[in-house]
Amino acid sequence: MKNTLKLIFLFFSFILLSDVQPALSFQLLPISRIFSPTGSEATQSYQVINDTQEKLAVEVSIVERQIDIAGQESHKQAEDDFLIYPPQILLNPGESQTVRVTWLGEPKPSKELAYRLVAEQLPINLGKPQDNQSQPVGAVKLLMRYLGSIYIRPTNVKQNVVLETVEPLQGKNDEKQLAITLHNQGTAHAVLKNLQLQLSAAGQKLMVNLKGEQLAAMNNAVILPGNKRRFIIPHPPELPTGAVTATLDFSRN
Numbered sequence: 263m264k265n266t267l268k269l270i271f272l273f274f275s276f277i278l279l280s281d282v283q284p285a286l287s288f289q290l291l292p293i294s295r296i297f298s299p300t301g302s303e304a305t306q307s308y309q310v311i312n313d314t315q316e317k318l319a320v321e322v323s324i325v326e327r328q329i330d331i332a333g334q335e336s337h338k339q340a341e342d343d344f345l346i347y348p349p350q351i352l353l354n355p356g357e358s359q360t361v362r363v364t365w366l367g368e369p370k371p372s373k374e375l376a377y378r379l380v381a382e383q384l385p386i387n388l389g390k391p392q393d394n395q396s397q398p399v400g401a402v403k404l405l406m407r408y409l410g411s412i413y414i415r416p417t418n419v420k421q422n423v424v425l426e427t428v429e430p431l432q433g434k435n436d437e438k439q440l441a442i443t444l445h446n447q448g449t450a451h452a453v454l455k456n457l458q459l460q461l462s463a464a465g466q467k468l469m470v471n472l473k474g475e476q477l478a479a480m481n482n483a484v485i486l487p488g489n490k491r492r493f494i495i496p497h498p499p500e501l502p503t504g505a506v507t508a509t510l511d512f513s514r515n
Contacts, residue, residue: 287406288312288320288353290381294411297365305364308410310381312353319384320351322361324412327376329484331443331492340377343367350384365414373449373487374419379410413451421514422448423485428461428508430497438497440506446485454483456513461498464505470498 289311298304310320324344325337345364353359363379383405424445431439442459446452457480459472472495474481480493497503 287314288318288381288383290379290408290410292410293408295363295379296413296415297363299365299367299371299414299416300369305362308361308363308379308381309358310351310353310361311358312355315355317355318353319386320353320381321384322346322349322351322363323380324363325378325380327378327411327486329486329489329491331490333483333491337378343377363412367414371414371416374416374451375414376451376486377412377414379412380407381410382407415450419449419487421446421450421452421485421487423452423454423510423512425508425510426490428506430503430506431494433494438503440495440497442480442493442495442508442510443490444485444493444510445490446487449487451487452485452514454480454485454512457481458511460509460511461501462507463502464507466502468500468502470501472498 289309291309291311295306295308296303297306308322310322312318324340324346326340326343328336328338330336343366345366347362348359351359351361367375385405424447425442426445427441427443429441429443431441433439440461444454457473457477459477459480461470461472462468476498477495479495483491483493485491
């Protein structure tokens with residue numbers, strides 16, 4: 263999973279007619295930040311920019327980030343861990359606003375902590391009413407939402423990703439697959455970039471090397487400290503069926 267922005271469109275609808283009102287648009291910069299738990303870098307600044315010709319309202323909040331073994335992300339409220347100023351913004355066309363975020367949580371965490379900064383457009387009608395124009399009934403409004411990455415990083419933390427298991431699986435339509443489980447035993451998150459996976463069947467000298475698009479299910483995935491991730495990839499046709507051993511390498515910068 264890349265540490266770049268995620269755009270999620272929310273649908274606010276009262277469906278009686280099929281009218282669609284275009285979404286207003288804004289930018290959140292930067293989309294990823296690393297905070298120190300204490301000192302000057304415990305406070306960071308963001309820019310919220312209105313790129314449209316309309317006024318818009320934006321609300322900024324922060325949630326704790328959790329990722330399960332299948333890669334599904336979930337969030338928990340974290341309002342007590344941060345101070346956000348201002349949390350709500352009204353932007354004129356072309357206007358920008360600086361938002362300051364300060365970490366208020368644990369000053370000496372034992373590992374890196376992961377959060378999401380959420381900037382979402384509020385469903386508020388800020389336009390001027392038009393004379394002799396009735397409000398469209400059942401209009402669908404598409405609103406924009408950014409999910410930025412925040413990491414609270416104490417000193418001397420590092421990732422340590424271990425390949426725990428490689429298991430043959432039988433997928434749909436009897437498709438042969440491999441289930442690969444990785445465990446980040448370190449104290450900082452890992453991003454799986456430039457992956458190379460070397461596979462061999464038990465008792466066989468043949469080695470199969472996978473990389474790039476062959477490992478699309480794993481490329482750029484995030485593994486938080488202490489977490490496990492399980493990936494399913496196609497069983498290489500040249501690899502004999504049976505028990506498999508593997509070694510994994512990736513860029514650890």
